Amino acid sequence: MTPPTITKLCQDLPPTDSNEAFEALLERPGLKLERIVSRGHATPPGEWYDQEQDEWVAVLAGAARLRVEHHGSYELGPGDSLLLPARCRHRVDWTDPDQPTVWLALHVWP
């Protein structure tokens, strides 16, 4: 067996440009765990995520504001997590432009 290696989720961050950086940490049939790094990124105006899969998200570092359709805004900081069920329309209204925001996102398909 290859020795397990430590991944430092809040260090060695990938560069970002006009897009957030997405990296798969674990992929198996029906699920994907990924790290997302945002630097001031937001979902384009008027756009929503409307997914067929459940998504659990957590913020590890930084700060973000998530909007859930019909349910308002959620301020997220380190250690905050949220379950977004399939078809729960949501968008990222804001992430801190002055520091990286590091997310974990676990997508689970039905």
Place this chain on the structure above:
Amino acid sequence: MTPPTITKLCQDLPPTDSNEAFEALLERPGLKLERIVSRGHATPPGEWYDQEQDEWVAVLAGAARLRVEHHGSYELGPGDSLLLPARCRHRVDWTDPDQPTVWLALHVWP
């Protein structure tokens, strides 16, 4: 739809006694995401975890030392994650007795 609610993973920690505290955050067929809180706990001497499922772990707060059979010790602090494949025997040698250690563990069955 019930409004999503924020779970503060590193606050509102459950009590622990002689055992670590395990709480499921998300359960679906073939997977379980859980939060584990340790306060100085370790795997009993001579015992190993030997699991049929893959396990991805991350430390969110605190400090821990994990031992992987044949591969030595891993010092884990906030933001450190590790994939432990099925049948990779491992044990927790130490967690910090002076502060809670908060883990995320994602178990994925084949």
